Amino acid sequence: MDWTAEAIERLRALWAEGHSTAEIGRRMGVSKNAVVGKAHRLNLPPRPSPIHREGSAEPGVEGVPARRLPAPRSTAPRAPAQAAAEAPRAAVPPPPEPAAPAPAPMPAAAPARPAAAAPAAVVRPFQRLGARTCCWPLGEPGTPEFRFCGSEAIAGKPYCATHASLAYVKARDRREDAA
DNA sequence: CCCTGATTCGC
DNA sequence: GCGAATCAGG
Numbered sequence: 001m002d003w004t005a006e007a008i009e010r011l012r013a014l015w016a017e018g019h020s021t022a023e024i025g026r027r028m029g030v031s032k033n034a035v036v037g038k039a040h041r042l043n044l045p046p047r048p049s050p051i052h053r054e055g056s057a058e059p060g061v062e063g064v065p066a067r068r069l070p071a072p073r074s075t076a077p078r079a080p081a082q083a084a085a086e087a088p089r090a091a092v093p094p095p096p097e098p099a100a101p102a103p104a105p106m107p108a109a110a111p112a113r114p115a116a117a118a119p120a121a122v123v124r125p126f127q128r129l130g131a132r133t134c135c136w137p138l139g140e141p142g143t144p145e146f147r148f149c150g151s152e153a154i155a156g157k158p159y160c161a162t163h164a165s166l167a168y169v170k171a172r173d174r175r176e177d178a179a
Numbered sequence: 180c181c182c183t184g185a186t187t188c189g190c
Numbered sequence: 191g192c193g194a195a196t197c198a199g200g
């Protein structure tokens with residue numbers, strides 16, 4: 001995976017939207033492990049994990065199971081399936097998931113959360129709604145780091161050109177992996 | 180079995 | 191830095 005700035009931004013966006021790691025991986029044409037690994041390296045907010053780490057309770061207790069056994073794996077041969085999974089996304093137009101049509105070209109898909117959280121009629125916490133600034137959410141809503149893109153929005157759309165290309169996915173030639 | 184996310188560690 | 195292998199819970 002080539003983690004370009006665009007790819008990272010998309011990962012962040014999908015992550016913030018609450019997609020599962022596997023789903024993000026499917027959308028970006030990478031394994032979920034890649035998604036999780038990258039998310040960790042980016043220090044993205046962890047999501048509720050189905051498992052709970054038992055070792056964190058009593059550090060001082062002698063019963064602490066030092067560490068998991070180091071995966072006995074050794075230079076496992078990569079399945080060609082992986083390369084096959086990545087190849088088509090880069091070059092071939094036909095989407096790997098024929099059953100997964102592009103989401104309807106609905107405007108407000110992505111910013112659903114922040115929009116819902118902002119009864120803008122009363123408060124104006126974020127930005128002037130009349131301003132032509134991009135309202136694509138960046139970061140984790142609720143954190144100090146969260147903000148909107150803020151770049152100049154293109155005419156008639158609430159997003160800048162870059163994020164409009166992410167928000168308005170065409171049924172054909174979607175830009176999911178064109179980043 | 181399927182799913183989920185977290186972690187380790189060879190590369 | 192990357193991500194497959196693995197773990198571990200639902």
